Amino acid sequence: MLITTESAATALFLVLFAMAMGWFGLIWLLYRRLEEYHPEKYEAMGSPTLRDNDAETTFQLLGFIVGREYLQLEEDGFLRRLGDGMLYYLIVYLALFLYLLASLFSGIHR
Numbered sequence: 001m002l003i004t005t006e007s008a009a010t011a012l013f014l015v016l017f018a019m020a021m022g023w024f025g026l027i028w029l030l031y032r033r034l035e036e037y038h039p040e041k042y043e044a045m046g047s048p049t050l051r052d053n054d055a056e057t058t059f060q061l062l063g064f065i066v067g068r069e070y071l072q073l074e075e076d077g078f079l080r081r082l083g084d085g086m087l088y089y090l091i092v093y094l095a096l097f098l099y100l101l102a103s104l105f106s107g108i109h110r
Contacts (some may be wrong), residue, residue, distance in 0.1 A: 023089065
């Protein structure tokens with residue numbers, strides 16, 4: 001069976017789409033955890049929700065995850081695992097996305 005550039009790109013696009021939906025679930029878990037167990041940090045971030053999301057909220061979220069700010073909060077094993085998992089998830093997502101772009105624009109699979 002021959003895998004074409006188009007079929008590989010389509011499959012990767014579907015994987016990335018599913019990962020994006022998973023990302024929203026992880027964000028929901030993170031916001032819920034912060035709201036319940038770390039309300040001061042949640043309020044400092046502007047009490048974010050998935051519905052009321054803008055560029056500033058997105059940058060705050062990315063700064064919280066990439067900057068590993070969750071490690072500065074009181075001992076919370078769940079939040080630590082969630083934050084680390086989200087960081088790795090983001091890295092994998094970005095790597096796959098960049099690979100998709102590179103394969104589409106440079107013809108890697110041809």
